[in-house]
Amino acid sequence: MSKLPIKKASFAASLSQSKAVKQIKINHTIGAEAEPMPRVKDYQSGKKHLHIQEKRGDIFHDCSSMHDDYICCNVKVLATVSNCPYECSYCFLQNYLTDSTLSVIGDIDAIVTEVKQKVAKEPWRLFRIGTWELGDSVALESLSGTTSELVEAVADIDNVLIELRTKSDDVASLLNLNHKGRTVVSWTVNPQEVVKREEYRTASIAERIAAMKTIVDAGYPVALHFDPMIHYPDWREGYRELLEQLFAVIPPERLTWVSIGSLRFNPEMKKIMESNYPGSHATRAEMVLGDDGKVRYIKPLRVEMYQFLYELLQRYAPEAYVYLCMERWDVWQKVLGWQPESTQHNDFLMAENLYQRFPELMSAPPLRELYESSDNL
Numbered sequence: 001m002s003k004l005p006i007k008k009a010s011f012a013a014s015l016s017q018s019k020a021v022k023q024i025k026i027n028h029t030i031g032a033e034a035e036p037m038p039r040v041k042d043y044q045s046g047k048k049h050l051h052i053q054e055k056r057g058d059i060f061h062d063c064s065s066m067h068d069d070y071i072c073c074n075v076k077v078l079a080t081v082s083n084c085p086y087e088c089s090y091c092f093l094q095n096y097l098t099d100s101t102l103s104v105i106g107d108i109d110a111i112v113t114e115v116k117q118k119v120a121k122e123p124w125r126l127f128r129i130g131t132w133e134l135g136d137s138v139a140l141e142s143l144s145g146t147t148s149e150l151v152e153a154v155a156d157i158d159n160v161l162i163e164l165r166t167k168s169d170d171v172a173s174l175l176n177l178n179h180k181g182r183t184v185v186s187w188t189v190n191p192q193e194v195v196k197r198e199e200y201r202t203a204s205i206a207e208r209i210a211a212m213k214t215i216v217d218a219g220y221p222v223a224l225h226f227d228p229m230i231h232y233p234d235w236r237e238g239y240r241e242l243l244e245q246l247f248a249v250i251p252p253e254r255l256t257w258v259s260i261g262s263l264r265f266n267p268e269m270k271k272i273m274e275s276n277y278p279g280s281h282a283t284r285a286e287m288v289l290g291d292d293g294k295v296r297y298i299k300p301l302r303v304e305m306y307q308f309l310y311e312l313l314q315r316y317a318p319e320a321y322v323y324l325c326m327e328r329w330d331v332w333q334k335v336l337g338w339q340p341e342s343t344q345h346n347d348f349l350m351a352e353n354l355y356q357r358f359p360e361l362m363s364a365p366p367l368r369e370l371y372e373s374s375d376n377l
Helices: 008-016 018-023 108-119 146-154 192-198 205-217 235-246 269-276 299-316 329-336 343-357 368-373
Strands: 031-033 049-053 060-062 076-078 102-105 127-130 160-166 183-188 222-229 255-262 287-289 295-297 321-324
Touching (some): 060 108, 108 146, 205 235, 222 299, 235 299, 255 343, 295 299, 321 329, 343 368
Parallel strands (some): 049 102, 183 222
Antiparallel strands (some): 060 076
């Protein structure tokens, strides 16, 4: 493991190779520095610079999307990356980051130490931990190598399951790792028409699906995130075709969970999106302001889209755990026909599903009373 982020010379050399730059689909000159660099405030300019930095303070915490008025999945996050080389029109980072420099924490020893200290307080609990809160988990891996180190470093922590969430197809560095089934590789997916119009520089759906196959063949469990679902005229046919493509490759028994959510953002972000990405159609459907201060598609449209997708998922992967992201109890009832009683209950139900389908992940069945008495980090 690297004590300091990454050796400056070797990292700078990797950046000088045009092939490496192409792998993360950045059509700019990228500068890498191992020393502190000035903060880049502009969201798009920040994508032109990659900075490998040391860990400063705690980076393991509750998901920032958690809200008392909505049922959440209670995933925990490791803020190991900030900003993203891709340019999705709907990305909340363009309205969130105060320092937009593309950066990765390379001090894996310090990251793992913090994780071990915190998960040891609740040894009975399975911690699902994502590295995607402020960026893509995999897009920069061919340059930094830090994700591969993390995967192997946490493989022996009995109550941890790491989730790498991506829109990339560059998974080669993950294929020969000793992950011990404790890393879930997940993809955010949308029909190719949405990818082409709204998810600039990301891997195509065909490329993502090809990467899924190699990841499944390497023994990893996988997950899918239909979040955000984007409304457009042919959305039904688009999502139907997408499901056919996905499950031609993904064995249902290797699918851990599926999240469903819709486009949502702070009201002030609409003008930013339209300024940064004038070709986007994402904001054209009717939207309303929710209790969490975010703008969403109107409820009847969200329910219609969710129901359509959920019915398809029930045909292809009925055993996988499906949950709604940032939705109220009544929407759960309308779409799934049931609802968790709380965020903590939802966390327990996901752990129970994993124990039943992937018993190697836990030494004993999860206990609901423990999950529901658990405090946030």
